[in-house]
Amino acid sequence: MLTSLAAFVGAAFLIAMVPGPSTVVILRRAVVDGRRTGMAAVLGNECGVLLWGLAAAFGLSVLLLASQFAYDVIRITGAAVLVWMGARALWRARRVAGQAGEPAQTAPVSNRRAFWQGLVTNAANPKAGVFAVSFLPQFVPDGAPVLAMLLAFSVIWVVADLIWYLPLVALAGRVGGVLRRPSVRRRMEQISGAVLVGLGVRLAVDA
Template sequence: MLTSIVAFIGAAFLIAMVPGPSTVVIVRRAVVNGRRTGMATVLGNECGVLLWGLAAALGLSALLLASQVAYDVIRIAGAAVLVWMGARALWQARRAGGPDAEPAETAEVSCRRAYWQGLITNFANPKAGVFAVSFLPQFVPQGAPVLLTLLAFSVIWAVVDLVWYLPLVWLAGRMGGVLRRQSVRRRMEQISGAVLVGLGLRLAAQS
């Protein structure tokens, strides 16, 4: 069991280091709204990880492998979410500094909204479900209770993700004073918006 846990932690770190939609959303929130909001996004993302792990443990995410329709429904919904968030970022970048600029969000609203963005971004990605149901069981040692072991691995997966994203949020918050300047923030919104739209279109186009 100890060997399986060590191997799983190493593999989970490698997976966490691969940038994706969650990384873009987390870094954008940390830069635009600060570390507190960035952490709220991370917590939402990790709740999504736990939900996918729970679905894998219960066999629910296996439906994504067995049903093309179920996979496509989540894929299109996830792509629409990414495109919507990217388009919103591009729109905010266009309005930044103008007379009709949107008012700044309060910390409470921003954290709540950031949490849901992190959760939805993770949970609306069907690849995460396919990954969970195909990745987690490989590390269950022979003779171990499958359900409890998968649940434990899901928690470890979320903790590894959290450990990886904490330095990113800290670094983004550290640089926030510079990055939140109007011209830099506008460019940041443009880049992150374009990346999110591109990731959404890519997800929609893939089978």
């Protein structure tokens, strides 16, 4: 049992360190709108992780493996969400104010909106569901209660993500004063927007 838990914890940390759409969204919110908003995005992302873990525990994610239609619906939805978020970032980068040609000062994203962005980005990624249903059961020891272990692994997965993301958000928030300068912010919006659009297109064409 302890060996399985230790192996899963190590694997969960490695998974958290792999950058993806959630990483882009979280760091963008932390840099552009501050540490609290970034943490709200983290909490939203972890709710998505927990939902996929619970779905795997109760067998719902198996539908993604058994039904190509269900997988495609979630895949296209997730791709549309990423492209939409990226397009909004690119549009914000184009907005200028005054003669200096700098981006206009727009209202900061609320913590609630950042939370939903984190949640939707994670929940609309079918690969996370496929990964959960194929990854978590591998660490269940022989003879152990499967449902209880999968639920425990889901919580551990969330905790590992939090341990990885919260220091990143804190660091991004600490240097955010420099990064939120108009010219730097415009560049950040351009980069994050292009990355989100690219990830969305990749998800859409990756059958």
